[in-house]
Amino acid sequence: METWIAVIASFAAVAAAVATGVSGRFVQQQVREMRRQTDLQQAIAEGSSSPYVWADVRLQSRNGWNLEFVVGNSGPTVAVNVRITIDPPFPVDRGGAHLDVMHRRLSEGLSSLAPGRALHWTLGTSPDLVNRPGSLAHRVHIACDGPYGPVPISEYSVDLADFRESVARHDGTLVDVAREIAALGKKLPDQRKPFLIENRGEDD
CATH class of the missing domain: 2.60.40 (Immunoglobulin-like)
Known part of the structure; x- marks a missing residue:
């Protein structure tokens, strides 16, 4: 009876050791994955906030x-x-x-x-x-x-x-618009000069 108890205890100790080893490796894998995800998130944040x-x-x-x-x-x-x-x-x-x-x-x-x-x-x-x-x-x-x-x-x-x-294309700029406005302004009568009303006869 004592022998069977010793055998069972040995199996239990082995099983506990195996479980502890597997659990330890799993925790290490999780830690590595968390670090990888953290580094990835940091790289994404830095990349999105960097000049181009x-x-x-x-x-x-x-x-x-x-x-x-x-x-x-x-x-x-x-x-x-x-x-x-x-x-x-x-x-x-x-x-x-x-x-x-x-x-x-x-x-x-x-x-x-x-x-x-x-x-x-x-x-x-x-x-x-x-x-x-x-x-x-x-x-x-x-x-x-x-x-x-x-x-x-x-x-x-x-x-x-x-x-x-x-094709060499000239898309036009605001400078071109300003030049066209200036050219049109030169064609308009000078507003500072009084309008001359033609003197017509009384019959008109």
């Missing part, structure tokens, strides 16, 4: 002829220490000394770029830029900091050859 800085080459809307380099922030927060390098740099003609300044300023870093803000630089006329021989691809490298520290680096190519055979 982009750069692109576009046709100037006011004339549909020149190309311009545009840097903007489409994110919800301010981007600081915005560093942009362009490889190779955009070509500089005899009248484009300002492009050297643009490249230097962007590589050294913009102090800040608020949400919804965009900066524009004129590159030159589209025919001169898109009809050059050789590769027209420029590698753009963007780095900046946000509320949670450095934002992941963005890097991609902008190929000016994509503008070939595209």
Whole structure:
């Protein structure tokens, strides 16, 4: 009888040890999953609250002829220490000394770029830029900091050859509207001058 009691007690001890081991592993798995979910939620929160800085080459809307380099922030927060390098740099003609300044300023870093803000630089006329021989691809490298520290680096190519055979469109701006209003105003009679009433006969 005592032997059976000892055997049963041994089985119970083994079962308890196995259960404790399984329970311990389960708890460890749960803790790891909770940490993973916490890290994921934190990454999502930081990503949704980080600035999104982009750069692109576009046709100037006011004339549909020149190309311009545009840097903007489409994110919800301010981007600081915005560093942009362009490889190779955009070509500089005899009248484009300002492009050297643009490249230097962007590589050294913009102090800040608020949400919804965009900066524009004129590159030159589209025919001169898109009809050059050789590769027209420029590698753009963007780095900046946000509320949670450095934002992941963005890097991609902008190929000016994509503008070939595209339609040069002038969409019009408020400046055009103002010019049209000013032109119409010149055609109207001067309101400061008195109206001259023609002196007609008494029979009229």
